[in-house]
Amino acid sequence: MKKNLFKIAIATAAIASAATVGHAHNHGHSGHSMAAPKTNIVEAAVATPDLSTLVTAVKAAGLVDTLASPGPFTVFAPTNAAFGKLPAGTVETLVKPENKGTLTTVLTYHVVAGTFDSNAIAAAIKSGNGKATLTTVQGQKLTASMYGDKLIVTDAKGGKSTVALADLRQKNGVVHVIDSVLMP
Secondary structure, X not given: OHHHHHHHHHHHHHHXXXXXXXXXXXXXXXXXXXXXXXXXXXXXXXXXHHHHHHHHHHHHHOOHHHHOOOOOEEEEEEOHHHHHOOOOOHHHHHOOHHHHHHHHHHHHOOEEEOOOOHHHHHHHHHHOOOOEEEEOOOOOEXXXXXXXXXXXXXXXXXXXXXXXXXEEEEOOEEEEEEOOOOOO
16 A cells, blocks of 8 residues: 555656645746646656656656546645755665665655645644645655745655645646655
């Protein structure tokens, strides 16, 4: 089951970076385009050049079929630039067959079961007195908060990622494009 959830997380992330739909919130960032909601998360990610690193990782982890499944999933999809912030050689090492387990852990940490658009996350943050906890399909938690009008996602290690493009709806969930890779 973890493999399938990880696959879903990666596919969703890839789609999020690629898509811009009518309900998307572009927080001052441009250059993203996204397929219509008739596509699934994986199809959307593949069609998004800025998510090519995520797509490569999802394929290496064997998560394509999972993320193309009915879901629904909420994917926090890191852009190519987000992966570029990692230490040199990290991505190349993670996509090696012998590191598939670690890659799957990282990718599924970007996926939450269910559909959580920015309004649902904002409501949870408000009811949680400024913070909302989301459990990933990987099993660990992410913390969502607001900084002004920006949605911030904090990982288990305290790393912060800003949602650059929110609410990219696909037929099997929603993608939020983020500017940093989240680490369990």
